[in-house]
């Protein structure tokens with residue numbers, strides 16, 4: 001399994017912040033049944049690593065990865081949870097070293113041409129562009145694609161249902177990350193049917 005296969009499995013990667021472990025199974029099923037095949041579970045809450053394990057069992061054909069991988073602790077926690085891939089908002093030397101010794105696909109983050117070039121030099125041809133909207137949005141990515149056409153991106157950060165198509169239209173974008181389908185009120189109410197509908201809407205974006 002490669003990061004390319006994972007990122008091309010659907011146009012949108014939902015970036016999940018999970019607060020209640022009991023939500024993990026129905027939430028994963030709603031997202032997957034709605035057509036979102038790769039799920040990024042941020043390691044920002046106490047139950048996140050356990051939620052990854054639960055989700056992998058609930059939707060065995062999905063790619064369940066971790067997000068907010070920022071240091072050795074979060075890297076190791078991802079491996080221990082059986083993550084199918086790992087996403088970082090940026091990168092550092094320690095993560096590059098850990099990733100080079102590990103088969104699990106890793107998607108580091110970059111927001112400037114120099115960061116993109118350094119990661120391309122290390123062999124990465126797929127990167128997270130974060131924080132997408134704040135770092136210049138589609139115009140910035142289009143500009144980066146001029147001199148650096150070989151690197152493809154999953155822009156994430158501040159992207160909505162309305163702005164996602166502007167990113168997806170670019171040659172150097174494979175998918176976008178977002179949280180808009182994870183409506184907090186619907187999750188609070190455990191309205192999984194409505195979440196599935198939002199996921200389906202996202203999965204049909206072009």
Ligand SMILES: O=C(O)C(=O)C[C@H](O)[C@H](O)COP(=O)(O)O
Nearest residue numbers: 042067068089156157158178179
């Ligand atoms: O946790 C990480 O590793 C991150 O990089 C942050 C996420 O990508 C953003 O939380 C996306 O959230 P929105 O801006 O609502 O789309």
